[in-house]
Amino acid sequence: MESAVRLAENILAQAPRMTVAKDHATDRKTGAFSVEMGTAGVGLLAFSGDWTLQAKAPGAAAIASALAAGTGIRRIGFDTDALAQWDSTFITAILGVVAQGKAAGIDVDLGGLPAGAQRLVTLATAVPERQGARRTATRDGFLVGLGKWWLASYKSMQDSLAFVGEATIALARFSVGRARFRRVDLMIALEACGPKALPIVTLISVLIGLILAFVGAIQLRQFGAQIYVADLVAIAMAREMAAIMTGIIMAGRTGAAFAAQLGTMQVNEEIDAFRTLGFSPMEFLVLPRMLALIVMMPLLCIYANILGILGGGIVGIWMLGLTPTAYYVQTIASVSLTDFGIGISKSVIFGIVVALAGCLKGLQSGRSASAVGDAATSAVVLSIVMIIVLDGFFAVVTSIMGI
Structure with missing residues (x-):
């Protein structure tokens, strides 16, 4: 003073x-x-x-x-x-x-x-304020934004390929009995991917069969060819729809759950604890979930095939006046084991895609509640996109091979 x-x-x-x-x-x-x-x-x-x-x-x-x-x-x-x-x-x-x-x-x-x-x-x-420390509302130009998008996409591709490689190694170690994971985790994943998924698979498969038969009936009835509704439903379900719809259902139900579970573990630093204790998160967390989908997806696909054909039979019998015997005989004559084999093979691939996408996004999740939700959303979107892309690839390959 x-x-x-x-x-x-x-x-x-x-x-x-x-x-x-x-x-x-x-x-x-x-x-x-x-x-x-x-x-x-x-x-x-x-x-x-x-x-x-x-x-x-x-x-x-x-x-x-x-x-x-x-x-x-x-x-x-x-x-x-x-x-x-x-x-x-x-x-x-x-x-x-x-x-x-x-x-x-x-x-x-x-x-x-x-x-x-x-x-x-x-x-x-x-201490003077560091230049550039304040956030400024600047907008990147087109080329800068394109460059950032490309770098982010390139890094994401690298991480995805590395994750797929680690998953392949984990499967190889499991095949020779050297993978370390709890068998109880595999049983829990099998239950979540199998019996607990039956209600939604049942509903969707029956409805898909009904829709296919109804759409086909409107057109085929004009020519008096109602009997070929059985061919339409059986071939579509066996080769395409059963595998695709089962894959999409499991992407929205199980893939999102995998991402949310692993994302929450990431938030709680449990995955870091696994690494610190010498446990591989790929074997301990990802491998049981991937095995569960690999085992259950073909069974769910077969189940969806049966229910879809039965759903088509409901329309054929009640709406078109076909007899159950005629519908059954026409279905057996129209599809072969090759058609079912193509669909079941797709379902295995789709199961692997769903498991990898869900686990990948879960392990890449940030450490917040919002990040966990984003990881679950990204897992579902990635799974569905990959399922559609791979189905298109299978369609081209089978067409070239003539099967």
């Missing part, structure tokens, strides 16, 4: 005082300030009242405006004898004065401030 008093005495001794700006508030509960300037270019910034969040103190902009109005100021001091309570509002105002003085080349003397305020201001200005 003595330095502030001496500074004020020097100002008064050098020239008559000239008030540049002053707040005439008299209530000590209301923060106020005044700027006294002498002819020698020395200014005194006096504070009074409460400078708190609850008080109606002037903002930093008002102080800056008052200081800007005083031309010729080369040095600023502070007088806080009338200052009552203060908090971060006061510190923010002082930092604004310091920043304004630094920009204008004005020397700012902190000696008149309370000891606590001096320490806070010194601490706040000790």
